[in-house]
Amino acid sequence: MGRRRTALLAVGAATVMAIGTACGSGGPAAAGASAWALTGGDEQSIRSSFDSWNEANPDTAINPEFFANDAYKQKIRTAIGAGGAPTLIFGWGGGNLRSWVDADKVANLSEVAPDVGALTDRYLPSVLDTGTVDGNVYAVPNNGMQPVLMYYNTKLFDRIGAQPPETWEELMALVPRFNEEGIAPFAMAGQSRWPQLMWLEYLVDRIGGPEVFEAIAEGEPGAWSHPAVLEAGEKIRELVDAGGFADGFGSISADSGADAALLYTDKAAMYLMGSWAYPSIKDAAPEFIENGHLGHTAFPTVAGGEGDPANIVGNPANYWSISAEANTDERQAALDYLDRGLMNDDYVDTLLENGSVPPVQGIEEELAAADDSEYLSSVYETASAAPHFELSWDQALDPNQADEMLATLEQLFNGQVSPEQFSSTMDATIG
Structure with a gap:
């Protein structure tokens, strides 16, 4: 895992420089970069990831808020409709994502990041597909399968x-x-x-x-x-x-x-x-x-x-999308985090420690070494080998x-x- 991510991080560094050019700003992100996510489930892993990111990257810090599932679904629908969505939008892919894409509410990551592969190559293709609309990536996995x-x-x-x-x-x-x-x-x-x-x-x-x-x-x-x-x-x-x-x-x-x-x-x-x-x-x-x-x-x-x-x-996973209405600095902060903070070695380890299965390729050794290895390996194999993985209706x-x-x-x-x-x-x- 570490050797694989070393290569990804090398590519990621180049991508971050390119992202700054693409967004029209190479400066630090505004303090207003934000994220909304769910309580329960992988909440602790997501919190830990943001805490680590913000400590190491104060100039591109992201401020997360957490909401109960049912309340969040109503809140995010209202916020997106009113133009008040957070920088990073927590979602499920599928019909909701398509509706956001059709309404031009989320950024096309395939266009914003010149080398989108640096953001996506680490994920299982079947999971990444749920964040893809008409061949373009609009969302990347943010937690376990x-x-x-x-x-x-x-x-x-x-x-x-x-x-x-x-x-x-x-x-x-x-x-x-x-x-x-x-x-x-x-x-x-x-x-x-x-x-x-x-x-x-x-x-x-x-x-x-x-x-x-x-x-x-x-x-x-x-x-x-x-x-x-x-x-x-x-x-x-x-x-x-x-x-x-x-x-x-x-x-x-x-x-x-x-x-x-x-x-x-x-x-x-x-x-x-x-x-x-x-x-x-x-x-x-x-x-x-x-x-x-x-x-x-x-x-x-x-x-x-x-x-x-x-x-x-x-759900193949939950996903992060970037609000199309985020300003330049907020967008770059989000892109930096998706490139270097999301599903890195520490994030994968934290998910495994908390009993969740990362949707990442080539982690069989990490699964076998985890405390809940039997359960985690079973879920990984079940999801990876399923003839059909149907997204929640x-x-x-x-x-x-x-x-x-x-x-x-x-x-x-x-x-x-x-x-x-x-x-x-x-x-x-x-x-």
């Missing part, structure tokens, strides 16, 4: 003498067994809505394969009424009606961490969540992980389904359609609409 995994409490499985489910039938058979012991089969933060989406994403993929969502994303008429979507909705209702989720799941917020706490306090047996949950659990309950009580497995298969069981959903779709999807999906989970009504409502959003 985030496939959605099925976490489980090994103590609770041992208590009932069970193994983690490999099929949907096995999953449903576990529900009454855990309920009989007074244990919620699954933790769920229904108030936040987006955790419910993971169930729909995986079920649609397992039943119909990735082509089903590809048709939805392309806006094909009636795509939401595909049999795989309808069957996925039926299975969601089946699980809810069987008591699959913790009591009162509709009032639990992901931002508070109450859903993860159900797992590590032995109140829930399983937890479908992105891999950002691991560093959060490690921070909140390190002994739970140290004692081997946290297991993880793939989402179950569905009988007769067409999807590859190795397919995954989630609320990020892949147009923001307005994604809002309608989350609201209607919440109604499906709550029994306010049927699977057929969910599909017809969403079909009406196409176009």
